[in-house]
Amino acid sequence: MTDGEALDLVKAALIEVQPDRRNDFEHVTLETPVQDLALDSLKMMEMIACLEDTLVRTFEEQRLRYVVTLGDIVTLVRDDRKASIHT
Numbered sequence: 670m671t672d673g674e675a676l677d678l679v680k681a682a683l684i685e686v687q688p689d690r691r692n693d694f695e696h697v698t699l700e701t702p703v704q705d706l707a708l709d710s711l712k713m714m715e716m717i718a719c720l721e722d723t724l725v726r727t728f729e730e731q732r733l734r735y736v737v738t739l740g741d742i743v744t745l746v747r748d749d750r751k752a753s754i755h756t
Contacts, residue, residue, distance in 0.1 A: 672699060675746040679739055682719040686712050699740035720746060 676699060683694040687708065697706070708716065720742075721727050728745050736742055 670747055672740075672743055672747070675743040676739065678720060678723060678746055679716075679742050682716045682723065683708075685719050686715040697739055699738065699743060701739045703736055703738060703742070 676697075680694050680697060683697070683706070684691050687694075694706075703713070706713075717728065717733065724746065732745060736745070
């Protein structure tokens, strides 16, 4: 999976949890700070859960703590070796 494909999954998850902001989310980049998305913590966790459901795996909580940009989330999406598989 490329960075672009992973970013598309992130955008789709963002739109899933906050569809009224579709136009905002369609223009995000790898460099976009997560803080700039203006999502509360619940919406952020819903977005992560949406990604986990799509990928059929979970992200390690300790790695999620270090997410600063959407590029960091893309790295998690692409990094199969570091994620736990749903059982």
